Amino acid sequence: MAKNSSLVGGESLMRSINYRVILVQILVAVFLCINFLLITTFFMKDFFYKTMRYILxxxxxxxxxxxxxxxNILLIFDYFRATMQxxxxxxxxxxxxxxxxxTSFTLMAMTLERYVxxxxxxxxxELCSTHRVLPCILIIHSLSAIPCIVDLSIFFASATLNFHKQYRVCSVEVFTFQRWQGHIRSSIRQFYxxxxCVTIVFSYFKIMKVAKAASGENRKSTWKxxxxxxxxxxxxLLCLIQLWCPFIEAAVLQIDFMLYINVRYFTYITFYLAPRCLSPLIYGLRDDKFFLxxxxxxLCGLYKKYSFHLTN
Known part of the structure; x- marks a missing residue:
């Protein structure tokens, strides 16, 4: 009886996880559709890709x-315990x-653009011309690649040639041979x-100072x-919470496996998936020209009255 009860409980658990994976697929599909709509909107008008903040x-x-x-690909591979080289x-x-x-460095660049x-x-x-966008994006990618380069340098120095031919379930732990590697990775990202944070706080107080001294339309624009x-x-802040999530999940795993599954699912949906769509969408809706x-x-151009505004 106990064995049957255990089997039923196991099947129920698998069904529960199954539903969660399906829900993630639906959310990813919805978020990708929304983001692709935003990207399409950006490329449809010359004005947007000739303005620095829209390019960022x-x-x-x-x-x-x-x-x-x-x-999402890694989630599916992990769920089915599928391996890859x-x-x-x-x-x-x-x-x-x-x-x-x-994404994080681009947000900082967008903040500095608003400050200027x-x-x-x-x-x-002069400072935010389209000629400066490409160097800015290259700097963003270069800074973003530094933690990865450090990780890969340690990995290639430690791994044998045979290791590269092995098949494993893909995760960051595959490239971590020593605990101190995780500490180095975390330290670099926290420094970033x-x-x-210092950049955003500095920009906030500088803009606040200008906002208090402004009047009329300038005041309205400054507060926006x-x-x-x-x-x-x-x-x-959401990006920073993402950085802490692996540490929280590792601590929970030591307590209870089911709790670990629930916490990991919650953090993935709340701090990983949702911000990838909701924050850009909110930003896009707040900009008058982009919203129009x-x-x-x-609406597929259903209301022609918007076309006048879009040509300006």
């Missing part, structure tokens, strides 16, 4: 889409570790987030810029 916004959308796709896992690891940070626009308006055209900086701060364009293309 598109950069976050593209990196978030890539992260959603990669994380180490070299293929290495490609997934490089892309995921780099582009998780690309509000606090240094006479230099905004400290710089980002201040709210944008607060939104970026919230997005970075998004509404126009979402």
């Amino acid at each position: 916004f598109a950069n976050t959308l593209l990196s978030d889409c890539l992260i959603l796709i990669i994380s 180490i070299w293929l896992c290495l490609i997934f690891y490089i892309l995921s570790s780099v582009y998780i940070l690309v 626009a509000i606090c240094l308006p006479l230099r905004h055209v 987030f400290l710089i980002m 810029g201040l709210r944008t900086v607060i939104l970026h701060a919230f997005q970075l 364009a998004l509404k126009y293309y979402a």
Whole structure:
């Protein structure tokens, strides 16, 4: 009787996890559709890809889409305990570790762009021209790649040639031979987030100072810029929580496996999937020009009255 009860409980657990995986697939599909709509809106009008803040916004959308796709593939492989060769896992690891940070650094760049626009308006055209976007994006990717390069340097120095030919369930632990590797990885990322937080706090107080001294339309525009900086701060907070999630999950795993499954599922949905779509969507809806364009293309040009605004 006890054995039958155990089997029923096991089947119930598998069904529960199964439903969760299906729910994740639905959420990923919805979020990707929304992000692709935002990206399509960006590329449909010349004005957007000739303005620095919109180009940076598109950069976050593209990196978030890539992260959603990669994380979902790894989730499915992990769920079915499917293995892959180490070299293929290495490609997934490089892309995921780099582009998780690309979003965060781009948010910092967008915050600095708002700081220049509000606090240094006479230099905004010079400092935030489209000619400076490509170097800015290259710097963002270079900084994002540093933790990955450190990890890979340790990995290639430690792993044997035969190890690269092995098949494993792909995860970051595959490339971690010593506990101190995780500490180095975490230290670099926390240092990065400290710089980002200082940048956002600095921009916030500078814009706040300008907002208090402004009047009329300038005051309204400045306060809107201040709210944008607060939104970026919230997005970075979610990114920081993502950094802490593996430590929380590892501690919970020592207590109870089922609790670990539940916590991991919750953190993945709340701090990994949702921010990849909701924050960019909120940012897009807050911008008047982008919102009009998004509404126009979402409705397939049904309401022609929006076309006038989009040509300006």
